[in-house]
Amino acid sequence: MSTTFDLDGQPVPFQPGDTVIAAATRAGHTIPHLCWDPRLGPSGACRLCTVEVNGRPAAACTTRALAGLRVACQTEPLQQRRRQLLQMMFVEGNHFCPSCEKSGGCALQSAAYAAGMTGPQWEEFYPQRAVDASHPALWLDTNRCILCKLCVRASTELDGKGVFAIGGHGIHTHLIVHSPSGRLADSAIAATDEAAQICPVGAILPKRRGFAVPIGERPQDTP
Amino acid sequence: MSRPRIATVSLAGCFGCHMSLLDIDERLFALAELVEFDRSPLTDLKEVGPCDIGLIEGGLCNAENVEVLRDFRRQCRVLVAVGACAINGGLPAQRNGRDIGRLMAEVYHARPGLAEGSGIPNDPELPLPLARVHPIHEVVHIDHFLPGCPPSADAIWACLTALLDGRDPALPRPLIRYD
Numbered sequence: 164m165s166t167t168f169d170l171d172g173q174p175v176p177f178q179p180g181d182t183v184i185a186a187a188t189r190a191g192h193t194i195p196h197l198c199w200d201p202r203l204g205p206s207g208a209c210r211l212c213t214v215e216v217n218g219r220p221a222a223a224c225t226t227r228a229l230a231g232l233r234v235a236c237q238t239e240p241l242q243q244r245r246r247q248l249l250q251m252m253f254v255e256g257n258h259f260c261p262s263c264e265k266s267g268g269c270a271l272q273s274a275a276y277a278a279g280m281t282g283p284q285w286e287e288f289y290p291q292r293a294v295d296a297s298h299p300a301l302w303l304d305t306n307r308c309i310l311c312k313l314c315v316r317a318s319t320e321l322d323g324k325g326v327f328a329i330g331g332h333g334i335h336t337h338l339i340v341h342s343p344s345g346r347l348a349d350s351a352i353a354a355t356d357e358a359a360q361i362c363p364v365g366a367i368l369p370k371r372r373g374f375a376v377p378i379g380e381r382p383q384d385t386p
Numbered sequence: 387m388s389r390p391r392i393a394t395v396s397l398a399g400c401f402g403c404h405m406s407l408l409d410i411d412e413r414l415f416a417l418a419e420l421v422e423f424d425r426s427p428l429t430d431l432k433e434v435g436p437c438d439i440g441l442i443e444g445g446l447c448n449a450e451n452v453e454v455l456r457d458f459r460r461q462c463r464v465l466v467a468v469g470a471c472a473i474n475g476g477l478p479a480q481r482n483g484r485d486i487g488r489l490m491a492e493v494y495h496a497r498p499g500l501a502e503g504s505g506i507p508n509d510p511e512l513p514l515p516l517a518r519v520h521p522i523h524e525v526v527h528i529d530h531f532l533p534g535c536p537p538s539a540d541a542i543w544a545c546l547t548a549l550l551d552g553r554d555p556a557l558p559r560p561l562i563r564y565d
């Protein structure tokens with residue numbers, strides 16, 4: 164029996180229990196994603212890893228690999244969908260990259276570059292949530308948060324502190340901090356926690372370390 | 387044969403996108419051969435006339451910006467949103483969480499060091515600020531977006547030459563930047 168599936172015409176080997184994205188990544192393929200991390204359980208929140216599985220759209224991070232699946236990732240319709248998803252994420256937050264310390268090292272930004280996103284087509288939401296700068300070593304700007312829940316999962320699954328959670332409904336869904344005051348300073352988080360470092364965008368940032376890497380040498384800068 | 391006409395304008399911009407346009411350096415001579423400039427901060431024309439291409443820098447922060455943007459849309463066949471401000475409001479849109487009346491009062495009335503009797507300017511000659519800063523595509527249709535704060539000279543050149551050749555100005559990845 165075959166233990167591979169087909170990704171854009173290439174056989175990808177997998178192990179029992181693998182998701183499509185886990186097997187593809189291990190085999191050296193790239194499926195665009197924002198909320199997936201191989202160390203953590205799946206989230207299925209960002210939808211960027213949507214591929215076509217036997218002709219139907221499915222999230223590669225929540226779809227189990229099966230022998231003989233036909234998976235399409237690099238098609239123009241999918242690329243167009245990714246651009247639209249990314250545009251939605253940008254207008255939902257205040258993504259003013261020109262003054263964001265994560266610029267050049269941001270997964271959202273580089274996914275948008277890779278998808279060829281130039282401008283938005285929807286109205287800006289312009290959320291106005293207060294910045295939490297209460298913690299001595301960290302600060303939180305949830306106007307840039309994409310609700311990927313990487314911090315939530317890292318904090319519950321990796322160190323058991325459970326510092327973060329998601330609250331609210333619909334467009335008002337937002338990241339909350341589990342502490343009596345709701346402030347980061349009164350939570351158990353430490354700057355060395357994975358939950359403090361895992362944020363793929365500029366929502367959770369270390370204090371007093373911004374703009375330290377020259378333009379051109381940042382992780383996502385292209386030559 | 388008449389050359390294609392280009393108009394440019396800065397709305398709630400910083401003129402940085404225009405400086406980046408000038409950064410095409412000697413290619414400006416080639417551009418001057420290829421096109422005719424209509425209304426632009428670089429020419430003396432006061433009103434925008436019929437044009438092939440309009441380049442808009444800056445978002446919308448006051449009533450005059452909206453009026454000028456609508457003039458450009460009426461006159462230009464192709465309108466390009468140039469730079470972060472025109473595309474999503476940019477850094478000036480960081481004022482959107484604040485009350486514009488209070489901001490004006492803080493700057494023109496309550497700021498330490500102002501002369502006795504200073505107040506918010508109220509001459510009708512002055513355009514009223516909008517409650518919030520907006521990207522230009524929220525008011526008129528935009529044909530192309532040229533991101534960057536500012537876009538690089540190479541990105542501007544690639545976009546202009548594509549448009550003048552009648553091609554889609556799709557930028558290769560290294561020329562797409564938002565910062």
Ligand code: SF4
Nearest residue numbers: 258260263269364365
């Ligand atoms: S979080 Fe990323 S996309 Fe958002 S402003 Fe910062 S660099 Fe830009």
Ligand code: SF4
Nearest residue numbers: 308309311312314362
């Ligand atoms: S703060 Fe960062 S890691 Fe946490 S949910 Fe938001 S974007 Fe994801």
